[in-house]
Amino acid sequence: MEKLVIDAKGMHYTPLNKQIRQAVAAGVKEIEINNVLGQRFIANGLRGDVKITINGIPGGDLCMFMNGPECTVHGDCEHAPGNTMDGGMIIVHGSAGDAVAHSMRGGKVYVRNNIGYRGGIHMKEYESKKPMLVIGGTSHAFLGEYMAGGLILVLGMGSQPLMEDRGIGSGIHGGEIVIRGNVSDRLLGVGAIKTEFTESDLKRLSPVIEDFCSRFDIDPVPLMDTNYTRIVPSSSRPFAGKYTWE
Amino acid sequence: MTLGSVPLRYKVSIDHDHCMQCMRCVDNCSYGVYRVEGDKIIIDSRKCTACHRCISMCPRDAINLQERPVDYRSHPLWTAEAREDIINQARTGKIILAGMGNALDYPVIFDRLVLDACQVTNPSIDPLREPMELRTYLGKKPSRLDFRKNDEGDVELVTELAPNLKLETPIMIGHMSYGAISLNTQLSLAKAVTEMGTFMGTGEGGMHRSLHPYQDHTIVQVASGRFGVDIDYLERGAAIEIKIGQGAKPGIGGHLPGEKVCVDVSCTRMIPLGSDAISPAPHHDIYSIEDLAQLVRSLKEATEWKKPVFVKIAAVHNVAAIAAGIARSSADAVVIDGFRGGTGAAPKVFRDNVGIPIEAAIAAVDHKLNDQGVRNEVSIIASGGIRNSADLAKSIALGADAVYIGTASLIALGCRVCGNCYRGLCPWGIATQRQDLVDRIDPEIGGRNVANLIHAWTLELSELMGAAGLNSIESLRGNRERLRGYMLDEGMLKVLNVEPVGA
Numbered sequence: 001m002e003k004l005v006i007d008a009k010g011m012h013y014t015p016l017n018k019q020i021r022q023a024v025a026a027g028v029k030e031i032e033i034n035n036v037l038g039q040r041f042i043a044n045g046l047r048g049d050v051k052i053t054i055n056g057i058p059g060g061d062l063c064m065f066m067n068g069p070e071c072t073v074h075g076d077c078e079h080a081p082g083n084t085m086d087g088g089m090i091i092v093h094g095s096a097g098d099a100v101a102h103s104m105r106g107g108k109v110y111v112r113n114n115i116g117y118r119g120g121i122h123m124k125e126y127e128s129k130k131p132m133l134v135i136g137g138t139s140h141a142f143l144g145e146y147m148a149g150g151l152i153l154v155l156g157m158g159s160q161p162l163m164e165d166r167g168i169g170s171g172i173h174g175g176e177i178v179i180r181g182n183v184s185d186r187l188l189g190v191g192a193i194k195t196e197f198t199e200s201d202l203k204r205l206s207p208v209i210e211d212f213c214s215r216f217d218i219d220p221v222p223l224m225d226t227n228y229t230r231i232v233p234s235s236s237r238p239f240a241g242k243y244t245w246e
Numbered sequence: 247m248t249l250g251s252v253p254l255r256y257k258v259s260i261d262h263d264h265c266m267q268c269m270r271c272v273d274n275c276s277y278g279v280y281r282v283e284g285d286k287i288i289i290d291s292r293k294c295t296a297c298h299r300c301i302s303m304c305p306r307d308a309i310n311l312q313e314r315p316v317d318y319r320s321h322p323l324w325t326a327e328a329r330e331d332i333i334n335q336a337r338t339g340k341i342i343l344a345g346m347g348n349a350l351d352y353p354v355i356f357d358r359l360v361l362d363a364c365q366v367t368n369p370s371i372d373p374l375r376e377p378m379e380l381r382t383y384l385g386k387k388p389s390r391l392d393f394r395k396n397d398e399g400d401v402e403l404v405t406e407l408a409p410n411l412k413l414e415t416p417i418m419i420g421h422m423s424y425g426a427i428s429l430n431t432q433l434s435l436a437k438a439v440t441e442m443g444t445f446m447g448t449g450e451g452g453m454h455r456s457l458h459p460y461q462d463h464t465i466v467q468v469a470s471g472r473f474g475v476d477i478d479y480l481e482r483g484a485a486i487e488i489k490i491g492q493g494a495k496p497g498i499g500g501h502l503p504g505e506k507v508c509v510d511v512s513c514t515r516m517i518p519l520g521s522d523a524i525s526p527a528p529h530h531d532i533y534s535i536e537d538l539a540q541l542v543r544s545l546k547e548a549t550e551w552k553k554p555v556f557v558k559i560a561a562v563h564n565v566a567a568i569a570a571g572i573a574r575s576s577a578d579a580v581v582i583d584g585f586r587g588g589t590g591a592a593p594k595v596f597r598d599n600v601g602i603p604i605e606a607a608i609a610a611v612d613h614k615l616n617d618q619g620v621r622n623e624v625s626i627i628a629s630g631g632i633r634n635s636a637d638l639a640k641s642i643a644l645g646a647d648a649v650y651i652g653t654a655s656l657i658a659l660g661c662r663v664c665g666n667c668y669r670g671l672c673p674w675g676i677a678t679q680r681q682d683l684v685d686r687i688d689p690e691i692g693g694r695n696v697a698n699l700i701h702a703w704t705l706e707l708s709e710l711m712g713a714a715g716l717n718s719i720e721s722l723r724g725n726r727e728r729l730r731g732y733m734l735d736e737g738m739l740k741v742l743n744v745e746p747v748g749a
Contacts, residue, residue: 045477045548061544065477086476103472126516237522244340
């Protein structure tokens with residue numbers, strides 16, 4: 001069996017996940033879940049090589065601890081999709097709530113529209129694992145707070161001004177936040193500094209922009225310039241100067 | 247103007263009549279107190295932390311150590327420590343960091359509680375000839391059991407039981423992360439708990455591969471930094487613990503300084519070498535009791551509801567109400583960490599001033615959960631300053647199911663509670679990542695020492711129970727009739743729900 005279709009109408013998340021896990025174990029490569037309405041934890045802790053399509057609105061912690069699968073949501077997402085995710089991909093054809101990609105350490109989360117507060121909070125990288133959060137629209141406050149690695153890219157399509165919320169990168173000590181257009185200094189959190197977005201940055205990130213655009217059928221050309229702000233940590237040890245010994 | 251130096255904290259001296267110049271003190275001191283010049287050992291007492299490594303290694307008992315050899319003008323309020331903290335902060339303008347647990351002289355409630363024994367009217371039990379049941383199950387207990395008769399006439403259990411942890415003794419080792427402590431320390435603890443049929447916490451630092459053989463005796467921790475947390479890690483542990491707070495520093499997060507993030511620590515935590523490992527104060531996906539329930543269920547869902555999930559909180563003013571919320575979150579146990587709980591490093595002002603004693607917290611939580619009829623929904627694990635089997639027995643009589651020990655297990659490995667863990671130079675090889683120091687612990691011997699300690703306390707607990715005429719740990723749990731308060735005020739007795747001595 002190559003493709004499984006599940007009707008999730010009125011279904012609790014535990015039997016739903018059980019069905020997904022059994023299917024993946026049996027070698028199913030494609031799962032379509034219809035009538036999803038608020039079921040939390042879908043694909044939680046799931047491993048394997050499978051493509052999941054969710055039609056509807058999944059509940060919180062979508063794909064938490066997931067490692068491997070690719071999950072496409074045709075709808076908006078609740079709280080914390082990609083929470084502590086390890087690998088794989090989430091593609092949201094809509095907006096998502098707070099704490100998107102919380103503590104994510106690998107894989108990609110693409111959100112077509114906007115996200116809530118604390119997006120990409122405490123994302124971290126290690127060796128070859130570099131998590132990536134790309135947002136088509138804009139984000140609320142505390143984007144990339146305590147960020148310890150990886151990339152957050154905000155493309156700002158359809159919003160003017162691009163970023164209005166403060167606390168960007170508070171306590172950031174690794175990784176980078178790249179935001180379309182100019183970002184006012186007053187929006188930066190403690191420990192975050194702006195650097196120039198150069199041609200080489202554009203070259204480095206253009207595959208990411210192109211991939212994002214191709215997933216949502218967007219023309220990437222208007223985004224291919226250096227009109228971005230790059231926000232990085234002022235130190236990898238933001239709290240080093242705060243303490244004295246007894 | 248200069249503040250000059252403060253007086254020596256410790257004064258080290260060598261009795262040259264006894265010293266045979268073996269140089270073990272020089273080799274053993276990682277703080278650099280001793281150096282050799284010509285044929286003389288020169289002492290720099292200012293570097294001493296009173297860790298006692300040199301004293302314990304000296305074959306001739308030739309080393310002497312004196313605390314505060316220089317007197318200040320005595321004053322009951324302006325203690326030497328109060329004055330020196332001000333001098334330190336006048337110099338630096340910074341937050342003072344300190345190691346180990348609360349160092350203020352608060353009264354110890356355990357020492358104001360006495361246990362009971364049988365005389366005449368009911369016989370005591372001799373654990374030598376009677377079985378003593380110390381086995382403890384942590385996790386949800388059903389409020390009722392349903393049975394059915396099968397075709398062969400046998401009775402079968404219909405009620406689905408939640409997964410529980412089975413402990414052979416109600417003593418576990420609390421969460422101390424790899425990074426805060428060394429690998430050989432964790433290995434020693436792991437060997438001990440495996441031998442004794444109990445469990446240890448991994449702390450928030452992932453699980454080093456050397457611990458995998460002992461994983462069935464580990465409780466893995468998920469804290470706000472999510473260091474080392476992935477699905478493999480969650481599946482390895484026998485249980486999962488969400489750390490909300492810690493008794494030594496309630497309300498704040500943790501920072502593992504970059505100096506302690508070596509190659510192996512970086513790999514286990516999954517962060518770059520030398521970067522600070524910052525755990526934020528709250529979990530940023532938990533801003534309410536409903537969010538906590540979501541994380542508990544998320545962890546259960548990820549591990550297919552096979553593992554108990556614990557929630558650890560610091561004992562704070564409203565601990566009972568908070569625990570009652572946790573009991574409704576699907577969690578299987580609540581861990582309460584009292585204000586004497588240890589730590590590698592904490593701001594001194596928090597360590598010494600924030601939180602409440604574990605004795606009061608256990609009693610308040612047990613009472614509240616019983617009142618609300620949900621005591622069976624969660625087990626209570628107590629920690630923070632359990633020094634001996636008497637503290638253990640009293641904790642259980644106040645309502646705990648089991649305890650976590652931390653500092654006590656480290657003392658079994660050599661720790662002398664010098665409180666300099668945050669410096670990363672622990673000469674006992676415990677709170678350090680420097681390989682030559684780590685190598686000072688042989689996990690075989692260390693494991694033996696820690697297992698001995700757990701074994702000894704277990705024997706003493708059996709004796710105490712037998713003397714009280716109890717042959718099962720369930721009969722001691724929450725049995726306040728077996729406790730009396732000695733010189734405790736009426737308010738405290740009411741919180742503990744304990745009668746005074748003589749009553």
